[in-house]
Amino acid sequence: MSRALCPGSFDPPTNGHVDVIKRCLSIFDHVVVAIVANPSKSSLFDSQERTAMLEELFKDDLDRLEIHAFSGLLVDFARERNVDVIVKGLRAVSDFEYELQMAQMNESLAGINTLFLPTNPEYGYLSSSLVKEVARMGGSVEGLVPPMVAAALKERYA
Amino acid sequence: MSRALCPGSFDPPTNGHVDVIKRCLSIFDHVVVAIVANPSKSSLFDSQERTAMLEELFKDDLDRLEIHAFSGLLVDFARERNVDVIVKGLRAVSDFEYELQMAQMNESLAGINTLFLPTNPEYGYLSSSLVKEVARMGGSVEGLVPPMVAAALKERYA
Amino acid sequence: MSRALCPGSFDPPTNGHVDVIKRCLSIFDHVVVAIVANPSKSSLFDSQERTAMLEELFKDDLDRLEIHAFSGLLVDFARERNVDVIVKGLRAVSDFEYELQMAQMNESLAGINTLFLPTNPEYGYLSSSLVKEVARMGGSVEGLVPPMVAAALKERYA
Amino acid sequence: MSRALCPGSFDPPTNGHVDVIKRCLSIFDHVVVAIVANPSKSSLFDSQERTAMLEELFKDDLDRLEIHAFSGLLVDFARERNVDVIVKGLRAVSDFEYELQMAQMNESLAGINTLFLPTNPEYGYLSSSLVKEVARMGGSVEGLVPPMVAAALKERYA
Amino acid sequence: MSRALCPGSFDPPTNGHVDVIKRCLSIFDHVVVAIVANPSKSSLFDSQERTAMLEELFKDDLDRLEIHAFSGLLVDFARERNVDVIVKGLRAVSDFEYELQMAQMNESLAGINTLFLPTNPEYGYLSSSLVKEVARMGGSVEGLVPPMVAAALKERYA
Amino acid sequence: MSRALCPGSFDPPTNGHVDVIKRCLSIFDHVVVAIVANPSKSSLFDSQERTAMLEELFKDDLDRLEIHAFSGLLVDFARERNVDVIVKGLRAVSDFEYELQMAQMNESLAGINTLFLPTNPEYGYLSSSLVKEVARMGGSVEGLVPPMVAAALKERYA
Numbered sequence: 019m020s021r022a023l024c025p026g027s028f029d030p031p032t033n034g035h036v037d038v039i040k041r042c043l044s045i046f047d048h049v050v051v052a053i054v055a056n057p058s059k060s061s062l063f064d065s066q067e068r069t070a071m072l073e074e075l076f077k078d079d080l081d082r083l084e085i086h087a088f089s090g091l092l093v094d095f096a097r098e099r100n101v102d103v104i105v106k107g108l109r110a111v112s113d114f115e116y117e118l119q120m121a122q123m124n125e126s127l128a129g130i131n132t133l134f135l136p137t138n139p140e141y142g143y144l145s146s147s148l149v150k151e152v153a154r155m156g157g158s159v160e161g162l163v164p165p166m167v168a169a170a171l172k173e174r175y176a
Numbered sequence: 177m178s179r180a181l182c183p184g185s186f187d188p189p190t191n192g193h194v195d196v197i198k199r200c201l202s203i204f205d206h207v208v209v210a211i212v213a214n215p216s217k218s219s220l221f222d223s224q225e226r227t228a229m230l231e232e233l234f235k236d237d238l239d240r241l242e243i244h245a246f247s248g249l250l251v252d253f254a255r256e257r258n259v260d261v262i263v264k265g266l267r268a269v270s271d272f273e274y275e276l277q278m279a280q281m282n283e284s285l286a287g288i289n290t291l292f293l294p295t296n297p298e299y300g301y302l303s304s305s306l307v308k309e310v311a312r313m314g315g316s317v318e319g320l321v322p323p324m325v326a327a328a329l330k331e332r333y334a
Numbered sequence: 335m336s337r338a339l340c341p342g343s344f345d346p347p348t349n350g351h352v353d354v355i356k357r358c359l360s361i362f363d364h365v366v367v368a369i370v371a372n373p374s375k376s377s378l379f380d381s382q383e384r385t386a387m388l389e390e391l392f393k394d395d396l397d398r399l400e401i402h403a404f405s406g407l408l409v410d411f412a413r414e415r416n417v418d419v420i421v422k423g424l425r426a427v428s429d430f431e432y433e434l435q436m437a438q439m440n441e442s443l444a445g446i447n448t449l450f451l452p453t454n455p456e457y458g459y460l461s462s463s464l465v466k467e468v469a470r471m472g473g474s475v476e477g478l479v480p481p482m483v484a485a486a487l488k489e490r491y492a
Numbered sequence: 493m494s495r496a497l498c499p500g501s502f503d504p505p506t507n508g509h510v511d512v513i514k515r516c517l518s519i520f521d522h523v524v525v526a527i528v529a530n531p532s533k534s535s536l537f538d539s540q541e542r543t544a545m546l547e548e549l550f551k552d553d554l555d556r557l558e559i560h561a562f563s564g565l566l567v568d569f570a571r572e573r574n575v576d577v578i579v580k581g582l583r584a585v586s587d588f589e590y591e592l593q594m595a596q597m598n599e600s601l602a603g604i605n606t607l608f609l610p611t612n613p614e615y616g617y618l619s620s621s622l623v624k625e626v627a628r629m630g631g632s633v634e635g636l637v638p639p640m641v642a643a644a645l646k647e648r649y650a
Numbered sequence: 651m652s653r654a655l656c657p658g659s660f661d662p663p664t665n666g667h668v669d670v671i672k673r674c675l676s677i678f679d680h681v682v683v684a685i686v687a688n689p690s691k692s693s694l695f696d697s698q699e700r701t702a703m704l705e706e707l708f709k710d711d712l713d714r715l716e717i718h719a720f721s722g723l724l725v726d727f728a729r730e731r732n733v734d735v736i737v738k739g740l741r742a743v744s745d746f747e748y749e750l751q752m753a754q755m756n757e758s759l760a761g762i763n764t765l766f767l768p769t770n771p772e773y774g775y776l777s778s779s780l781v782k783e784v785a786r787m788g789g790s791v792e793g794l795v796p797p798m799v800a801a802a803l804k805e806r807y808a
Numbered sequence: 809m810s811r812a813l814c815p816g817s818f819d820p821p822t823n824g825h826v827d828v829i830k831r832c833l834s835i836f837d838h839v840v841v842a843i844v845a846n847p848s849k850s851s852l853f854d855s856q857e858r859t860a861m862l863e864e865l866f867k868d869d870l871d872r873l874e875i876h877a878f879s880g881l882l883v884d885f886a887r888e889r890n891v892d893v894i895v896k897g898l899r900a901v902s903d904f905e906y907e908l909q910m911a912q913m914n915e916s917l918a919g920i921n922t923l924f925l926p927t928n929p930e931y932g933y934l935s936s937s938l939v940k941e942v943a944r945m946g947g948s949v950e951g952l953v954p955p956m957v958a959a960a961l962k963e964r965y966a
Binding site: 142155 | 249
Binding site: 585586616617618622629635 | 880881883884901902905906908909910911912913916917
């Protein structure tokens with residue numbers, strides 16, 4: 019039985035994130051989503067809000083999917099949750115280089131492997147920060163995030 | 177008749193920017209230069225100063241070139257000015273990846289295409305921020321920016 | 335009036351090629367498609383066949399689009415056809431580097447600029463050679479090439 | 493239960509290949525190694541020799557690992573073997589781009605996902621072709637390939 | 651006699667930095683280490699602390715190695731110290747692009763060349779900021795930095 | 809005293825090659841140019857012709873520069889000539905990745921370091937193969953290669 023860990027900020031979750039988690043569910047037996055609660059960076063939605071959004075989006079998969087906010091070293095969290103591998107979505111070459119450095123550091127710190135899952139090309143341009151910028155300027159984020167997230171963005175920037 | 181939009185911060189305009197705009201004028205019938213007035217990032221020169229610099233630098237082309245400061249979504253500005261295409265200068269592979277994401281986002285938001293124009297290799301290392309760093313430390317920016325901009329930098333950092 | 339040149343092998347044309355040419359037609363007044371007839375590389379379809387395919391695919395645009403096979407230096411052909419700019423579709427970072435070298439060489443040889451048009455992400459994985467490999471092994475190329483090209487591939491590899 | 497497919501030429505297997513397959517065994521329940529028998533490219537070792545090498549190198553894991561030579565479309569082989577995902581080792585950014593195009597094509601042809609496993613940095617420079625070049629010129633390949641493969645290379649180039 | 655300049659922040663020095671400086675000592679007759687004292691970025695260790703660390707780490711090489719903190723333009727410092735070339739360690743492609751722009755700017759400002767030395771792949775994932783992040787969260791930095799630096803990090807984050 | 813090795817095919821030498829060798833002479837005490845005589849790839853000029861061209865181009869530097877054709881492993885040649893370091897010109901990111909793999913292989917085989925020297929941006933698009941293609945099609949290679957090489961190309965393709 020293979021257990022995969024999907025870490026991310028998910029501030030907020032986009033259609034790209036949803037696609038990556040869905041594909042992990044089709045490959046692995048069990049998926050742990052780890053919401054990075056970075057205290058040094060201000061977030062638009064707090065950890066509880068992001069957890070609630072993901073729980074709602076994946077409410078039909080919670081028998082094989084667990085969602086946690088965490089802080090500290092990712093490798094400590096990975097060991098605690100007993101996962102076999104970290105899985106990261108990849109959009110672009112520059113993502114790849116940064117993620118490769120993190121993967122090698124995590125392998126060096128704790129012997130845990132990282133696998134990269136290329137994003138659906140349809141969502142290759144999507145990032146939470148771009149989505150927030152569009153929403154903040156009053157643009158439409160339909161098709162970029164789930165309807166529930168679009169509503170939350172609209173309310174937040176009202 | 178083809179209308180192209182050249183967006184940028186131009187804080188301040190460099191010889192690389194001047195080269196890109198000149199080449200756009202040789203390709204397209206009409207060129208709209210859009211000075212991004214980003215309120216969340218502090219700039220060295222304000223929008224009016226940057227507009228005045230570009231108007232002076234291209235004073236002989238103003239029949240086919242218009243210069244505007246704008247804030248908000250680029251695609252809204254593009255629609256308002258009725259342009260056919262966005263043109264961005266490209267210096268390097270890492271520029272390309274970021275610009276590609278913006279281009280795909282803009283295509284998704286408003287169906288507008290982006291074309292990339294590689295910078296003259298002679299100016300491939302030039303950026304406004306590098307120029308400001310050199311000027312701030314008292315280095316010579318001759319050959320990097322038009323003389324008028326060099327004078328403004330000297331005055332600002334005096 | 336802006337005239338753009340779209341060079342390529344088009345052996346055979348894919349949905350990615352069709353998308354790039356269509357977008358050029360939406361940006362420029364006139365588009366010249368140049369089919370590179372490389373004598374040193376064996377092609378699956380000869381220049382006449384490729385010309386006929388493109389003429390059929392763009393039969394409704396031939397008032398603003400011309401299609402020619404050519405051999406020799408691209409810059410000589412560009413001058414002969416009096417184009418303002420070369421436009422190349424770009425799929426990936428590695429494409430970009432090779433194309434950038436060609437663009438700088440062409441600018442150095444003849445003062446002609448090259449603009450890059452990123453491909454639709456939906457077609458980012460498509461190339462004529464991948465399509466031929468799939469068709470040769472009996473896979474389905476539906477959705478990758480126009481139906482007319484799919485039929486020609488099926489016949490050729492029968 | 494997760495089944496992963498590791499395709500490659502393995503002509504011959506290097507320490508980098510061995511490392512990737514071992515890490516797949518630590519992540520997935522079952523691993524299928526697919527030796528690509530490309531008829532259009534001449535190989536140093538034929539499919540049987542490469543199969544025998546890998547079977548010897550992984551003789552203690554054959555309850556969870558199967559090794560097959562195949563020709564044709566990878567996605568057809570993947571479906572036939574009922575795998576959940578393709579796993580590819582990645583050494584460098586340029587590998588990534590080519591592999592990304594193949595991954596997107598395979599997803600488009602058959603809905604099968606590809607995960608990328610970065611190689612151990614210690615083996616980041618290793619490739620079968622570089623190993624063969626060193627061996628052909630009489631250099632030592634110790635530390636680059638398993639001893640059994642080193643012996644086979646020595647004999648072949650004697 | 652060749653004199654090389656190795657600039658960096660060294661906040662703090664990692665095993666990757668030590669490896670690059672050692673290899674410079676094996677190639678060049680004399681090595682000048684320049685600690686960039688960037689006043690606009692807050693550092694964990696101040697210039698004196700970083701100088702003291704490097705002097706301790708290279709105490710046996712001080713006949714051919716000098717260590718200085720500096721602020722201002724690197725090319726001015728290079729001229730003042732009469733070096734023949736700047737040498738920079740390179741970990742990744744994205745490093746390369748940024749460093750290439752700096753190298754071309756420095757060549758343009760002062761005619762001084764920059765050579766790039768690829769880091770040992772074993773240290774390819776290492777950066778001072780990643781090391782600080784691990785130490786701040788209580789992870790072990792053994793094997794990533796010299797013992798003396800590990801002790802200083804532990805004390806600083808206690 | 810530092811001895812550098814500059815390997816390459818030089819088929820034929822371009823202005824980019826000349827620029828790299830000149831800059832090596834300004835950095836290192838002694839420079840060894842190694843002309844790779846690859847028997848498996850057909851060359852336009854044979855090893856003697858390429859040696860003669862380089863000797864003529866650098867006739868004023870032969871007290872500090874030696875030119876040799878060689879075949880076999882580069883590291884064996886480097887040891888034989890007692891060099892301290894290999895120096896390679898770099899034009900682009902994709903060059904960098906391939907060269908990085910060669911550098912790591914050479915370090916692994918013989919403990920010899922490789923330094924990378926970015927080419928003058930003015931020559932960033934230049935390669936021997938592009939030059940040969942232009943010359944073969946009757947284009948002008950003035951400004952791309954030394955006059956003596958231009959004459960040899962003209963004669964060869966006459």
